[in-house]
Amino acid sequence: MKIVFLDSATLGQDVSLEPIASLGELVCYESTRPEDVFERISDCEVLIINKIKIGKPQIDAAPKLRLICEAATGVNNIDVEYASSRGIPVRNVAAYSTESVVQTTFMHLLTLVQGRGYYDRYVKDGSYSCSGSFTCMEIAFNELDGKRIGIIGLGTIGSRVAKVAEAFGMKVSYYSTSGTNHSAEYPSLSLDELMSSCDVISVHAPLNARTDGLIGYRELSMMKRSAYLLNMGRGGIVVEADLARALDEGLLAGAGLDVFSTEPLPSEHPFLNMAHPERLSLTPHIAWASVEARRRLVAGIASNIAAFCGE
Numbered sequence: 049m050k051i052v053f054l055d056s057a058t059l060g061q062d063v064s065l066e067p068i069a070s071l072g073e074l075v076c077y078e079s080t081r082p083e084d085v086f087e088r089i090s091d092c093e094v095l096i097i098n099k100i101k102i103g104k105p106q107i108d109a110a111p112k113l114r115l116i117c118e119a120a121t122g123v124n125n126i127d128v129e130y131a132s133s134r135g136i137p138v139r140n141v142a143a144y145s146t147e148s149v150v151q152t153t154f155m156h157l158l159t160l161v162q163g164r165g166y167y168d169r170y171v172k173d174g175s176y177s178c179s180g181s182f183t184c185m186e187i188a189f190n191e192l193d194g195k196r197i198g199i200i201g202l203g204t205i206g207s208r209v210a211k212v213a214e215a216f217g218m219k220v221s222y223y224s225t226s227g228t229n230h231s232a233e234y235p236s237l238s239l240d241e242l243m244s245s246c247d248v249i250s251v252h253a254p255l256n257a258r259t260d261g262l263i264g265y266r267e268l269s270m271m272k273r274s275a276y277l278l279n280m281g282r283g284g285i286v287v288e289a290d291l292a293r294a295l296d297e298g299l300l301a302g303a304g305l306d307v308f309s310t311e312p313l314p315s316e317h318p319f320l321n322m323a324h325p326e327r328l329s330l331t332p333h334i335a336w337a338s339v340e341a342r343r344r345l346v347a348g349i350a351s352n353i354a355a356f357c358g359e
Contacts, residue, residue, distance in 0.1 A: 049073065050112075051353065052092035054080040054100045059119065063342040067350035068096070071357070089113065094353055103127040107134060115139065115356050117349050120336075122254065137356065141348030143204050145336035150208045152335035153250060153280050156304025159329045160276050163187050166326070190274075193217030198246035200239075200262070201253030201281060202231055209250055210234060221246065225253045225262070243270040248278065255282035265290035271300045280335050283308040292318035295327045304329040 049072035056065065057078035068074055072094065080088060080100055086109040089095055093112050095102070098119040104127055107113060116131055118140040128138045159165065166187055170176050176184065197213045199206045202222040210220045210233075220234045221242060229236040239262070243249060249271070253259050263277070264287040271277070277300060279286050291303055305319075311333055313319065319328060 049094060049357070050075065050092050051094040051096065052089055053077065053096040053119075054085065054088060055098050055119075056096075058098040059342055059346065060337070062339065063346055065346060067346055068353065071350060071353050085109075094356075096349060097125070099125060101125045102131075104130045107131055107136065115353065117352055119345060119349060121145070124255075139352035139356070141345050141352070144344040144348055145338075145341040146205050146208050148338035148341040149205050149252075149280050149335045150212055151338070152306055152331065153209055153252075153278055153304075154212060156278055156280075156306070156329045156331070157192075157248060157250075157276060160302040160304055160327075161192065162189050191217075192248075195219070195247035196221060196245060197248040197250060198222065198237065198242035199234075200242070200249065200251045200285075201225055201259075202234070203252065205280070206250070206252035207231075209252060213248075218248070225256075225258050239267065240270060243267045244272075246275065247272065248276050251277075251279040251281040251285055253281045253285060255284045259285045261285075261287055263287065263291075265294060268294040268299055273298060273300060275300050277303040279303070279305045279307060281307060283311070289318045292322055292328075296323045298324075302327045302329065306331045306335040307333055 051068060051072045051074045053074065053076045056076040065074065065076065077088060085100060085106050089106065089110040091112055092110060094115045094117065095110065095113060096117045096119055102116065102125065107130060113136055116126060116136060116138045118126065118138065121140050121142055123138055123140050126138055131138050167184065170184055194217060196219045199210055199220065199222040202210065202224065206222065213220055221237050222231065222234050223239050223242045224230070224236055262285050268290060288309055294300060295303060319330065322328065
């Protein structure tokens with residue numbers, strides 16, 4: 049069985065693909081240009097992709113194709129309907145990155161709330177040594193205990209964020225992007241209520257017709273000036289130009305983001321040209337990618353292939 053992985057570099061070099069290689073002839077390409085997809089999948093039986101787009105033309109170019117494996121959770125880069133019409137199942141891996149994303153969520157939040165960047169520079173640039181004081185009161189920080197966090201998207205990751213937030217003593221509420229209120233543990237609020245009442249807004253929803261552009265300038269204007277916005281979901285959920293403007297205007301205290309509408313971030317992006325960049329904490333879409341998460345992902349892909357072959 050020939051297994052082709054078109055963008056294996058997306059999983060890094062420090063995680064072994066042996067669980068997949070043990071199932072057949074594994075051919076890995078670190079990356080693949082759109083025009084090279086056709087030749088590379090022409091004789092494959094199992095196709096693994098992360099960000100490569102696979103539609104009708106690509107599927108038709110692979111007459112031996114029996115299974116498409118998404119090296120992620122979202123399958124919006126695959127024409128699932130057409131694949132299904134050809135009798136080709138599409139398998140993803142769910143929940144492999146939950147702990148990694150949750151950890152990154154609170155890394156951003158604590159970085160913003162604690163003013164870590166400022167205090168780190170204060171010590172390292174010699175200001176602390178010259179201050180004559182054992183402490184620094186230049187900027188204030190607040191505790192998370194007693195604050196309210198509003199979670200947009202209370203799925204697997206959002207629910208775990210809620211539990212960790214409770215460990216910090218935070219009060220949890222949520223907004224259901226599907227309109228279905230499915231939690232008996234936490235109060236469900238309208239989006240406007242959530243934006244205006246919470247001290248932290250944390251986005252963990254998928255990008256779809258209901259969430260695209262969900263948070264724009266109007267919604268950001270409703271937030272407390274002391275509040276923080278976190279987006280670990282998808283970039284298009286937050287209107288990025290509006291967020292940059294709102295941060296510079298001081299409509300909210302800060303924002304932490306790991307996802308963007310265009311990745312990598314264009315050099316002319318509003319986030320890279322702000323008057324107050326200190327109000328923004330950014331990471332380059334790494335929340336999903338702890339070593340442990342990527343190992344779980346590889347194991348999940350291998351399990352999907354093995355299960356298919358056993359059917």
